[in-house]
Amino acid sequence: MSSNTDGLTGNVVRQGNSGYDSARMGYNHLFRHRPEAIVYCAETQDVVNALAWARLNNVPVRVRSGGHCLEGWSSVDDGVVIDVSPMKSAHIDAASNIATVGAGLNQLEAVTALGKAGCAAPTGTEGTVGLVGATLGGGFGLLTRNFGMASDNLLAAEVVVAPAGGGATTLVVDNENNADLLWALRGAGNGNFGIVTSLTYRTHPLTQTIYVTATWSGLDRLPEVYEAWQQAAPRADDRMTSQLEITRDEFQLIGALAGGTQAEALDILRPILSVGAPEVIAKDGNWADTYAEFQIPPADELANWKFLSQFIYEPYPAEAVNLIQTFMRNAPTPECNYFTNAFGGAVRNSEPAGGSAFAHRNALYYAEPGAGWGVRGGLPASDDPLTPECEAWIADFGEALQPFIDGAYVNVPNRGMPDWETAYWGTNVDRLRTVKAKFDPDNVFNYEQSVRAAE
Numbered sequence: 001m002s003s004n005t006d007g008l009t010g011n012v013v014r015q016g017n018s019g020y021d022s023a024r025m026g027y028n029h030l031f032r033h034r035p036e037a038i039v040y041c042a043e044t045q046d047v048v049n050a051l052a053w054a055r056l057n058n059v060p061v062r063v064r065s066g067g068h069c070l071e072g073w074s075s076v077d078d079g080v081v082i083d084v085s086p087m088k089s090a091h092i093d094a095a096s097n098i099a100t101v102g103a104g105l106n107q108l109e110a111v112t113a114l115g116k117a118g119c120a121a122p123t124g125t126e127g128t129v130g131l132v133g134a135t136l137g138g139g140f141g142l143l144t145r146n147f148g149m150a151s152d153n154l155l156a157a158e159v160v161v162a163p164a165g166g167g168a169t170t171l172v173v174d175n176e177n178n179a180d181l182l183w184a185l186r187g188a189g190n191g192n193f194g195i196v197t198s199l200t201y202r203t204h205p206l207t208q209t210i211y212v213t214a215t216w217s218g219l220d221r222l223p224e225v226y227e228a229w230q231q232a233a234p235r236a237d238d239r240m241t242s243q244l245e246i247t248r249d250e251f252q253l254i255g256a257l258a259g260g261t262q263a264e265a266l267d268i269l270r271p272i273l274s275v276g277a278p279e280v281i282a283k284d285g286n287w288a289d290t291y292a293e294f295q296i297p298p299a300d301e302l303a304n305w306k307f308l309s310q311f312i313y314e315p316y317p318a319e320a321v322n323l324i325q326t327f328m329r330n331a332p333t334p335e336c337n338y339f340t341n342a343f344g345g346a347v348r349n350s351e352p353a354g355g356s357a358f359a360h361r362n363a364l365y366y367a368e369p370g371a372g373w374g375v376r377g378g379l380p381a382s383d384d385p386l387t388p389e390c391e392a393w394i395a396d397f398g399e400a401l402q403p404f405i406d407g408a409y410v411n412v413p414n415r416g417m418p419d420w421e422t423a424y425w426g427t428n429v430d431r432l433r434t435v436k437a438k439f440d441p442d443n444v445f446n447y448e449q450s451v452r453a454a455e
Contacts, residue, residue: 007053010046013038029303031072042086044197051168066130073447092117100200103132115288120206122147127295136189137411138358142256145241145345151186153202161194162444184435187358192451193439209287210257210265214278221276232271233342234364246338248331303374304381308398309412310405311363320404327397335372359426
């Protein structure tokens with residue numbers, strides 16, 4: 001990498017600078033890349049300058065917002081990380097139900113800003129995840145069955161692209177301008193075609209929700225609860241989105257009713273809540289406040305994570321649920337988990353005008369086995385004796401469930417998966433390759449599982 005950083009703007013943190021070690025780390029400390037520089041961009045021109053400089057100096061580029069790329073692909077050894085996290089603007093017009101936000105907002109910041117305006121948009125449940133990253137891969141959480149995927153609500157974007165031969169330029173992307181790129185951004189946009197600097201969303205009036213948690217001790221009742229959940233949750237009232245969170249020692253049903261009463265929420269969930277004697281808590285409150293309350297402080301998160309993603313189109317047979325129960329009982333740490341999120345409702349019925357590259361609209365639900373271990377600031381994963389144990393456990397878990405799943409989620413990438421393009425994007429792969437060739441002709445935006453251009 002050139003030692004001459006003339007032309008770079010924003011806050012440039014290079015190897016040897018104070019703050020470099022914290023700047024280079026993402027959320028998942030399993031991966032510890034050493035880029036030559038991280039460029040924190042406060043405005044679009046900083047992004048344009050960084051991309052043009054990287055191309056001029058033949059330096060590999062990666063793009064980062066929240067830093068949650070779970071396989072570490074938002075950083076790169078000996079390259080430049082273009083970090084848009086300082087771009088935190090939010091312009092919300094509640095009258096028109098449209099919001100334009102900077103690509104640096106994380107999900108908690110976005111939910112909070114929207115909440116102050118009396119509205120909401122579907123996001124994932126992890127507040128520190130970048131809103132832009134979640135949206136560009138699809139994006140779902142506890143409002144999804146009511147409002148659709150985050151990407152379904154994406155109306156427009158500003159994108160810095162790498163034209164043939166060098167340099168960088170900014171595009172407006174909407175249904176009238178570069179509509180093919182908007183289609184691709186809705187489900188395949190992360191690090192593939194350019195650098196998104198702002199997003200325009202359709203928002204939805206929402207203030208009040210009912211948030212329900214039900215906790216069962218141990219895993220003895222898991223098969224009955226899981227069967228009740230997978231039969232009821234994808235077909236429930238569209239206002240209700242629910243999840244299961246299964247750990248070694250207990251499991252929990254989590255549900256959010258987008259407007260309504262506690263009695264309604266409990267009635268919708270009754271087929272699940274009637275199994276055994278769970279501890280049930282139902283809270284009536286403002287969605288933004290509720291969302292903030294269930295966040296885990298980043299300092300309390302484990303250091304190392306390995307997740308696998310799965311889409312389920314047919315209900316799991318008893319054999320598959322028994323596998324989950326067995327693997328979770330033998331999990332190497334208490335924080336290892338198996339997580340599900342119900343689909344159906346608006347996910348199935350509300351594809352946006354212009355379409356979407358997200359391919360799993362008709363799944364019953366999403367599922368995610370995850371291994372977590374290690375303390376932030378403690379042993380690096382390479383020296384932690386739990387690392388091989390956790391990695392073996394998650395690999396075996398995923399392999400055992402493979403016969404029962406159909407597809408994977410690009411925001412939770414399955415490294416090493418054969419035919420990963422089809423697993424993520426189904427029949428959309430060829431169209432995505434055409435878009436790639438058009439908007440990134442020199443393949444500037446590439447990593448282990450980036451979209452490959454049509455030849």
